[in-house]
Amino acid sequence: MPDYQPPKTTVMPCLTSADQQCLSRLITEEQMLTPVFQPILDLRTRSYLGFEALIRGPENSPWRMPADLFNLAERDGRSMEFSRRCREVQLEDFARQHLPGTLFINVSARCLADPRFLNGATARLLERLELSPHRIVIEITENQQVEDFSSFKDVLSAYRRLGYRIAVDDLGEGFSNLRMWSEIRPDFVKIDRHFISGIADDAMKFHLVKAMHELAEISQAQLIAEGIETEAEFATVRDLGIEFGQGFLIARPVTDPERTPNKAVNELLARNQRIVFPQATTTARTIRSLMREVTPVTPTTSNEELYAHFEANPELMVVPVVEGAGVPLGLVNRYSLTDRFARPFRRELFGKKPCTLMMDAQPLVLDHRISVQEAGRLLGQSAQHHMLDGFVISEDGRYRGIGSTQDLMVLITDMQIRAARYANPLTQLPGNVPINEHIDRLLEGSAPFIACYCDIDNFKPYNDAYGYRRGDEIIQYLGGLLSRHCDHRLDFLGHVGGDDFVLLLQQSQWLKSLETVVAEFQRGMDAFLSAEHLGLGGYWGEDRKGQAIFHLPPGLSIGCVPVGPGEFHSHHEVSASMSQAKKQAKKKHGGQHLFIERRQTRPSPVTGALPLTN
Template sequence: MAQTLIRRLPLRKFDLDDSEHGLCTRLENDERDRSAELDTLVAIIRERRLQAVFQPILDFRTHTYFAYEALIRGPQGTPLHAPSALFAAADRHGLRRELEAVCREIQFVAFAERQLPGKLFINASPASLDDDLFRNGSTLQLLRRLDLKPTRIVIELTENQRVSDFPRIQQTLAHFRGLGYQIAIDDLGEGFSNMRMWSEVKPEYVKIDQHFINGIADDTLKFQFVKAMHELAETCSARVIAEGIERDSDCLALRDLGVACGQGYLIERPTPSPSSRLGGPMRDLLRRGSIAVFPRASGAGQAHTVRQLARWIEPVTPDTLNEVVYRRFAEEAELGSLPVVADGTPRGLINRHAMIDRFARPYRRDLYECRPCTQFMDAAPLIFNEDATVQEAGLLISRSARHHLTDGFIITDNGAYLGVGSGHDLMALITEMQIQAARYANPLTQLPGNVPLNEHIDHLLRAGTAFRACYCDIDHFKAFNDTYGYRKGDDIIQILGTLLRENSDPRLDFVGHIGGDDFLALFQSGDWEARCARILRLFDSQIAAMVTPLDLQRGGYLAENHRGEAALHPLPTLSIGALALCAGDAESHQEVASAASETRRHAKKISGSSLFIARCHSGKSNA
């Protein structure tokens, strides 16, 4: 409208002040840019100046490419080369349906020309499925000419448009399924809407968003999310595809979790002419005999950080009026605190109840509503960087003013506002961690206890993976504990737990605390024997630092024996019984535990700190 007025009325310099003249100039420039973009987009679609690229989808079980996802690129060297810019422009000018139709044709032709094996995944917005350009039969005719059957095509629903009419989308998808197409949903985990999409659409394939894949080998929360999605997919006969795989460790964790398929830059980048066979480095990675050690829900090295508690709340600026803040609280019932942020940096926190209480007093609202919100702001809120542990946050809050627990706290990413955490959520997470620790971790060392230890043994046995079960036991521990006291005894147990953890590979080896002074380490590392030798050497040196010089000199300490007589007891030493297991040597963790315990008894017969190595045959150990 403003542009129309500009064209009809010739403007002179004295007709407008500087600000109005600048506005008109900007409007003219914006209209000129939009017109140029529209002309470019129309020419791209009409002349089909688009290039199809393909990214393979790997089947972890067969080590083959079972499908390819078709993607599109605009003209090289133009602002519309990237697909995000290309489709955003199409949305601005109402040309998405035309663009998607041309993209499909180009992708089908390129896929057929390259004679790629397996299925073809094509991206489609839900709205495009009802488009006459997709349903008028021309697509089927094109597929027939290219000798591509619809049974090889998977329609991947993208969530760029919110679906509200699920009965209609189900009817539409029934039409395509009747023709032989299969359905996939994209970016599972981005929001609750595509969780509902899963339940309503019942797709044959489910793609998990790369956010949950990147770092899954180390992140307990991501691992548990993907595990739950994998189990859910199995109940409804859907295949899970992990997107965005970029690290070796993540790839192996997904493989060992049982996820069916994966794609990402680690496997192969999108390219116009992709490989039809899996590359050598990737094939070697998948053939590794070791089994990934899954991140644990609790235990040492698995610290929960306050980032898990960060909830994004749209902040206000320091010059926001109190009336605006009051309306935010009135309209958003769940909003407990409102962050005040300037240029990305937190400045304070406004508590809901304190704000409403002040405004409820006589004349206060009239007096303060047009003043900046900093007047009622806590200018010194608790602020934690995202990597702070929840234990650190809980300790600081418990030592701070009482209002910090109800106000909540601000979470930052190197000083930049990230979100707000609530005291209620913090206490809930700490309680859950304590419950998990009591169930699955030893309270003294925080190492996994019997339940996760047994689960990992069974996991190794099912996979037929070779490993070493090393039973670690402290010799002469009771006499030391009685003489030096239980606190010193606990220190020795913690020292051994630390040595085992620090001298194992967290990606390959699993260290568990059975109880008391007994530990079990499950080694897949090739240099496991050298690691055990280092543990024995370091244990002896640390024991030497814990006893008195006199006891160290005489090699023991005087204490009563079982007959009540004074006797010299040896200093604590460490015995490790190592049991080598291969595929078929044992069927359950009970067999492994029994054989490892027998091996430990052989090790304890050797004087001093020692390593005894045995091999297991059908549950029986042999030296």
């Protein structure tokens, strides 16, 4: 056996004699420990990969649950012996029930050093039970900190040579099991239930699990998502491409588990829909990212020394003046100093004077934690010369560096462009990039859906008559109206820009929802028109030639394209088809029209949808 030193045990309070006797009975007597098995579902094959073996103590006793049992053994210094007994009853019952697939057995890092695990005793037990080590996965729990990874990897290699596979439990629970993943390269990695709970609505958890999936692909490990308890969590895990799932929604741990998934799970697996992933909101960037570390001068530095410093460093535009305690006092601008020295006798008069005479004693000082947007607002409200000088960046009142106005403006512009691609600034709905990504994801998953392009009719004349701000309010109203009639688990709502929106619907009552949206939009327009225009049914304006023309109030047109599996190959094709359907909807006179493309004869692709009608 490799020379592996198990993690040190923590000294625990001694047990009473009664507790010691109880522990001895648990270890030595039959029927005292009961194994239970929880299935692990293969989301690809729609069958069970295998079962995780857990342990229960006697019913109606203080030692029913595993945490209490292992705490009892730990306090008496018999963890290894108790863990060994648990493995034996789990293996025996797994074999007795002829359960299919793989058996996952929890083993702490310390108990891996059990001599009977590697000296042939366990191998003889498996041989007697007619179980191959290839069907056993040793699931390493993070009960103790592993300090000697070199020896730890050696002992795991010994297990692997015998045919066992290795899993790391509760990924994400602590930093050490991230290192364990990197060091031992397990066959399976189990994601801690904390990251699965609520993943359908939590963008942070979603992206963390997505990153874990990418790491698993790199390391050729297979992921098991633990703690799946809701249909939304199930769908998110499946749509992320995670291979295996485990949790109460799939099956609870029981003594005699079903060999195949039940009807409810099979129905979930059969659903040909793709959940809408949670959208991440743009996080504010701070001005720390703009900071340039410019060596400051002291208040006693002479103007002549500072001038020479500028001459030696032509890239410097400003130099901060900082007193000994680190408090910023001011900024000296290169051009301001040069201009003053260029005047007659100024250099001779002020050259040996301290630079504080030439500095701006009221610079714009910003804490490194404020956002770039807030910095831009403050810079716009400050004195005009601050636009040229830039600003001082401080931390807890002490100088850290300087920031350039040009760098700030470039960053703000870049952030606005990026944000517009991912989220529309007016409605905060997903923009073009997420829309295209979701269309492609639906196509790749062969998920049927209804692609809808929504457009406000007569919108420009309204803007001309009422102003762009009122026009923005109508756009926001439409965004909210569409959102209220979406199933946010299944329907994707995006804002292309202006008055154009895209809906990607998987709900069964999609047609009824769209008809309701069109009707509600028409009624809602009354609030956006004056009493006079309501009475007239519209308003007069001018066309491009300056001639008077009567305009109808804004209306809503929606062009819909049912998309079945294999009918489109990219978001480009779907987008083009949606645009054509929108044009057909807008051709109808009077506005408030819903057009459904049905030139290709096919049934509605969404199960349970209403018949297609124009």
